[in-house]
Every structure is written in C-alpha cells, then in structure tokens.
Amino acid sequence: MTFEIIMIVSLCLLTLSILANIYRVVKGPSSADRIQALDAIGINLIASIAVFSVLLHTHAFFDLILLIGILSFVGTVAFARFTERGMVIKQKDEG
Amino acid sequence: MLHGSDEVIAALFILAGSIIVFVSAIGIIRLPDVYTRSHAASKSSTLGVLSTLVGTLLYFLISEGYFSIRLIMGIFFVFLTAPVAAHLIARSAYRNGVPLTEKSIEDELKKYYFENELSKK
Secondary structure (H helix, E strand, O other): OHHHHHHHHHHHHHHHHHHHHHHHHHHOOOHHHHHHHHHHHHHHHHHHHHHHHHHHOOOOOHHHHHHHHHHHHHHHHHHHHHHHHOOOOOOOOOO | OOOOHHHHHHHHHHHHHHHHHHHHHHHHHHOOOHHHHHHHHHHHHHHHHHHHHHHHHHHHHHHHOOOOHHHHHHHHHHHHHHHHHHHHHHHHHHHOOOOOOOOOOOOOHHHHHHHHHHHHO
C-alpha cells in the first residue's frame, strides 16, 4: 500500500513539472526557450512512463521509453537547426 | 505495506528522481534567461530521469528477475543525447542573438564570435 502511495506521489510530482514546462512553452520570450521546454517535457514523459509501468506491474511500455527518447531528440535537433539556419537539411548545391 | 528490500530500494530511487525532476522544473520557471535555464533543463532533469529509470530497472530485476535490455538502452540513450540537445539549443539561441540576462557581468564568447564567425558570412 505504501509503495503505491509513493508511486502516485511521484506521478503527481512529474505531472506538476510537466505543467511548469508547459507554462514555459506558452510564455517563453524566445523560440529557444520553447524548444528547451519541449525537450524537457519529452524527458519528463519518459520518467512518467517508467513510474506508470512500475505501478501497473507490466513490461509493455518499455519500448515506448526508447521510442519517445529517440523522437524527442530528433525533434529537438530539427527545431534547433531550423531556428539557427532557417533549414533542417542542407542542400548540396548551395555549397 | 512495503514487503521487502526490493520495493524499498525501487521506491527510494523513484521518489528521489521525481523530486530532482520537480526541482529542475522550478528552476525552469524561475531562472532569468535561456542560458541559465539550460542548466536546469539539461543536467538536473537528466539526473532525475536516470534515477527513476534505474529504480524501475531494479524493481523489475529484484521482484521478477526480469532484466530489461530495452530499459538499459533507454538509460544509455537519454544519458547520451540530453547534453547534445542542450548544447544545440544554447548554440542556436546565441547565434540568433537571444540576449543574456541583465545580471550577467561578462560575455566571453562575444569578442571571438564577432571576429571569427561573422566575418565568414
């Protein structure tokens, strides 16, 4: 019983930190703030899924941890390159 | 009720990780500019998530004897990519001219950046 209460408290803390990151996404003055907060949201989602799979005693969500990690990293890199250079993948002809 | 040492260790790791992630979220709200916020978003958040994932791994390893290689890969991947992402974001912010906060007293990159990077363009 105590174990479930600790897991639920952890989930509440993770939810509060995701809400804090959403505040930064909405308010952030520059686009770099928003990208940073979205990256942090992805990392917090990974932790939430891990705690949730412990709470439900299942292995089924471990693929999801790896998938969200990879997708969040690729999205962050694409956004950062887009705001830095105005394009994601450099064409060969432009030298 | 806590049954054995497995649940105690896992609960300790997971609770510590959640508290660290929460503290880093407070840092994301309260710190003044994007460069200082990068510390809260990359370092402490990564530590909290790694602690939570290690707690999950230990829970399934001790209670069921199930060693998840996917979870190990997730830990390795988060540990590898979070600093890279933070570096890319900070670099794109500096090249876009996002200002430092007014409290900061020195910008050591400014002289080098204006001599070397801008003359190439």
